[in-house]
Amino acid sequence: MDLGLKGKVAVVTGGSVGIGLAVAEGLAAEGADVVLAARGKERAEAEAARIAAAHGVRALGVAADVATLAGTDAVIAAAGEFGGADILINNAGTGSNETIMQAPDEKWQAYWDLHVMAAVRLSRGLVPQMRAKGGGVILNNASICAVQPLSYEPIYNVTKAALMMFSKNLATEVIGEGIRVNCVNPGLVLTPDWMKTAKQLTADTGGDWEGHLQGVAEEYADIKRFASPEEMAHFFVFLCSDKASYSVGSTYFVDGGMLKTV
Template sequence: MDLRLRGKVAVLTGASVGIGLAVAEGFAAEGVNLVLAARQRERLEKVAVDIAARHGVRVVPVACDVGTTEGVDALVGAAIQEFNGADILFNNAGTGSNETLMEAPDEKWQAYWELHVMAAVRLARGIVPAMKQRGGGAILHNASICAAQPLGYEPIYNVTKAALMMFSKNLANEVVKDNIRVNTVRRRPTIRRTS
């Protein structure tokens, strides 16, 4: 399939396994150069070398925690240094929650908020100016069907993914004038995460 993406640049978070890795593979097969983020350096670097070798695209791995300001700064910095920005941003990194709403301390809430919401806010702030200079782009947020309707588990996950979905809708309104499209993916969980 030719989606006319050859030569474009995509920044993907949570790209070393699972959905993020599958999306990275899909982009690379279309000739898209990649900036990939995940925390575990060795696994990410292996993925980057493998994808680059099989698809002939440039792949820059950035081992970082996107739930922190420093992590996002490192990721944005690499995209700007290596590619002068990006045309596509896929905010995918996320994690399930086991805690109940009544028992979870503030620190837990804050951690999910930083990863599911603030990572997307900070990445948009970092990447949108460069996207504008390139004439536009596309931003995708991986939320969950649970952002709209809880399935009876992972309550803090659901609350923070709902906030991500609403951030995504509002961002779409704000950057449409810059020819930037913003979408949210709301997939039904196929597995129950334990971590």
Template sequence: MVPSMSKLTTVSRPSPRKPSGARDSGTADNLPGAQRASGVDGRRSGDASAVERAERPTIRIAHLPRGEQMGLDLTGRRAVVSGASAGIGAETVRVLAEHGADVAFCARTADAVEDLAAALARTQGNVHGYVADMADADAIAAFCDTVEAEIGAPDILVNNVGASPSRNFLHMSDDDWFALFELNVMAAVRLTRRFLPAMRAQQWGRVVMMNTAAAKYPGAAIVDYSATKGALAVATKALARKYAADGVLINSIAPGRIRTEMWERTAREVAEAKGHGDVEAVFTERSKDIPLGRFGRSDEIANVVLFLCSDLATYVSGATIDVDGGLGSYVY
């Protein structure tokens, strides 16, 4: 049975292997709207403070794994990823955890959280799954309370949650508009507002807003989606300019056509409507105007998230990075 989405539920699985010195999750029994969970612990040694990270001895680069050679090691960093049930969100959790981050993620259903947590139980970093509805302000507050109690305030925030319904403008009610704005804009606003102070205090933080190419070349069938993402793009620019001096780098990614479950569903509907049922034919047709000739993969977006969250991206702030296979024809 799926828990009420007005509250937060955490999902826990025992770790198959946990080394000596690994940090145990804290407790959050007394938090309103939250139930305690120990998280899903993978293989990562104890947390490192900012001072400890700065005092690490110099190590010969040739002896490091490739990710560490490139400056992509996130060991000691804590990350939060919203809307991670599948697709880009799930891949982002995996990539960050594989590079050593302690990752808390959320999704709306317990099954989605359990499936991802189980799949990532043996990653390098610890993975903590939570059930929370990001369209609900109280659920967001409870999620933040629990994350801070169990793993601490995050250094990295990936605002991935969002929806992109396709519908006729003339049939969209005010409530339809408000509901999508709550999810696509206010979830990011609330999470960022909550976690930003701790990032500023430590003079290091990364916030990544998952945007869309549709914010730059919108279509009538997704006018509300494009409008909400346009608002998010403006917020990203303004916040990046405001908080860069505090060591908090805020950027966004604008994916093009990525072969996620959303597109799989759309392709099935189109194939059925055309009467041939050939999903691959739909993808082939929709790939013709993409210079790279194909849809993107979720991991190709997650890898850009990893870069922006790493110490390689120290001079990237307020940027919107297009990851669309060359589809965008605009200059600015």
């Protein structure tokens, strides 16, 4: 199936690992050129070179902390040098661990900048590039926790809920210019972050991190397993494509049955 992505320029934040890397690879497999933004310069450049060689596309690794204005400016500039963005995947983010009563203002602000302001600034900077090319797609990677929170990470829950609402508002604002905005709320996805945490939690009890994760899956997901980043990427790639042309301002749950409401 031709998804109409060949020659498009896609910007993916958090693009050197996990869901972001899988999405970048999935888009490249469909012929899109990709800009991978990540804090680590060496890894971003190495993954970009690997993707370019594997799929015969242009790929650029950009070292940028998108939680900062300087970081988002660097990504916007890189996309412009690549011919302008057609696709933006706001994926950069990470979980948290705190209580509302004890978390300092600085931690709230750091997550707000990473999960919300990065998407705001990158959208502001890349929408004009999309407009000049006749349209585009913006996908914001939020979380099931935006509507079904996990108790140990209130800051993550709140900022991801804000990202979901931002998506809805931006969608209304730019659809008249041919730019489609949607939000994806993943459930459990087997990323390096999950594996690292599981190894830490089981280090003193035998190290069965895989068993720990299986227990998490059985507790929360009806499908009884984690998704792979590649499974998640298939959904993102579809939403970027011409086949999703009527998908505007929606939030899609890809969670293996984890959501317990309608």
